[in-house]
Amino acid sequence: MDFSKPDNARKVNRLKVLSLFRKEEGIGRAEIAKLIGINKVSVSEMVDSLLQEGYLYESGKEKVAKGRPKTRLSLNGEKGAVIVFSFQNKNVIALLGDLKGRIIRIEILSYGQDLGENLNSTYEKMKESTSAAILGVLISSDEAIDAELSFPYVWKRRIESLVRGEQDTFCEELEDTLFLAIGREITGEIFRNGEKIILTSIGHMRIKRGAICSKGHEGCLEGYFSLYAYEKKGKDLMLEEENYLRSDEVLSYLRENLRVLSSALLTLSEVLSVKKAVLLGDGADFPDDFLLSINKMLKENSSELDVRKGDAKAKGEIGGSLDLALDEFFFKKDLLSSLSYIEGITSVSST
Numbered sequence: 001m002d003f004s005k006p007d008n009a010r011k012v013n014r015l016k017v018l019s020l021f022r023k024e025e026g027i028g029r030a031e032i033a034k035l036i037g038i039n040k041v042s043v044s045e046m047v048d049s050l051l052q053e054g055y056l057y058e059s060g061k062e063k064v065a066k067g068r069p070k071t072r073l074s075l076n077g078e079k080g081a082v083i084v085f086s087f088q089n090k091n092v093i094a095l096l097g098d099l100k101g102r103i104i105r106i107e108i109l110s111y112g113q114d115l116g117e118n119l120n121s122t123y124e125k126m127k128e129s130t131s132a133a134i135l136g137v138l139i140s141s142d143e144a145i146d147a148e149l150s151f152p153y154v155w156k157r158r159i160e161s162l163v164r165g166e167q168d169t170f171c172e173e174l175e176d177t178l179f180l181a182i183g184r185e186i187t188g189e190i191f192r193n194g195e196k197i198i199l200t201s202i203g204h205m206r207i208k209r210g211a212i213c214s215k216g217h218e219g220c221l222e223g224y225f226s227l228y229a230y231e232k233k234g235k236d237l238m239l240e241e242e243n244y245l246r247s248d249e250v251l252s253y254l255r256e257n258l259r260v261l262s263s264a265l266l267t268l269s270e271v272l273s274v275k276k277a278v279l280l281g282d283g284a285d286f287p288d289d290f291l292l293s294i295n296k297m298l299k300e301n302s303s304e305l306d307v308r309k310g311d312a313k314a315k316g317e318i319g320g321s322l323d324l325a326l327d328e329f330f331f332k333k334d335l336l337s338s339l340s341y342i343e344g345i346t347s348v349s350s351t
């Protein structure tokens with residue numbers, strides 16, 4: 001896109017205006033102009049067309065000391081919808097969400113031979129249950145789906161949903177924080193200069209000889225800390241429990257190997273130069289004293305890395321995947337954030 005063209009600039013401003021309504025309600029025209037730094041005339045024109053198209057509606061009026069009363073504006077959540085298939089460890093959560101991130105319909109599908117068919121028919125059902133236009137379908141899963149699907153979709157890795165959910169809970173500065181999702185595999189995510197970077201082979205860094213990972217290598221982080229490793233250990237110990245991570249035997253095995261996770265984190269913090277790490281996913285759902293030990297080991301190695309566990313959990317992952325879908329199909333968040341990064345550079349270099 002060439003942003004010097006007036007038409008494209010208008011599209012970008014329109015996205016900026018819509019993005020303001022993501023979290024806020026009842027903003028007036030003057031506030032919009034101030035918040036995105038464009039003149040009131042252009043804002044009024046844009047608001048008028050968004051009202052006409054039905055994306056915004058007037059949600060009230062407010063008296064002001066001088067002049068005409070301020071018209072409060074809000075986003076019409078029902079103007080569009082997105083469909084998300086969130087692949088969890090044991091099943092697939094299908095959901096229909098509106099533009100305000102509200103879940104309109106949710107279904108739980110089980111994994112099986114007819115998964116593709118199941119996804120296709122659920123897609124049709126979801127589509128039929130709303131009069132809103134479906135803006136897109138997002139699939140959030142560890143690996144790309146190999147089923148034949150009858151609809152177009154965008155694929156995101158689970159870690160992106162987890163991080164998005166975490167970001168919604170904490171609104172924290174994402175730059176220079178390492179997110180590590182511990183599921184059947186280990187995936188990392190980090191933001192650098194406004195860009196999202198996914199680190200896929202992070203789990204296969206060699207730390208300590210002994211355990212074998214799912215790919216058959218010896219000594220990887222994943223061989224010790226991943227749902228695959230916990231299950232394998234549980235089976236080796238002939239445990240009956242379905243949830244190995246909660247069993248005393250597996251927990252004590254992990255406690256003995258905490259140094260493996262600490263050294264991996266130490267290496268990563270040095271290589272990536274990060275001072276904060278957040279552990280996410282079902283595989284990171286271990287007791288709090290594990291975390292204390294990890295942080296203590298890092299301090300002993302004079303590392304400044306601070307490690308914490310994510311709080312968003314499964315609910316956060318689902319909410320995160322819905323927000324990713326809205327980012328992708330409606331708010332075009334990636335486009336806006338890379339633009340604001342570019343604007344940031346140009347305004348710094350021009351002063």
Ligand SMILES: [Zn+2]
Nearest residue numbers: 204213217220
């Ligand atoms: Zn490996």
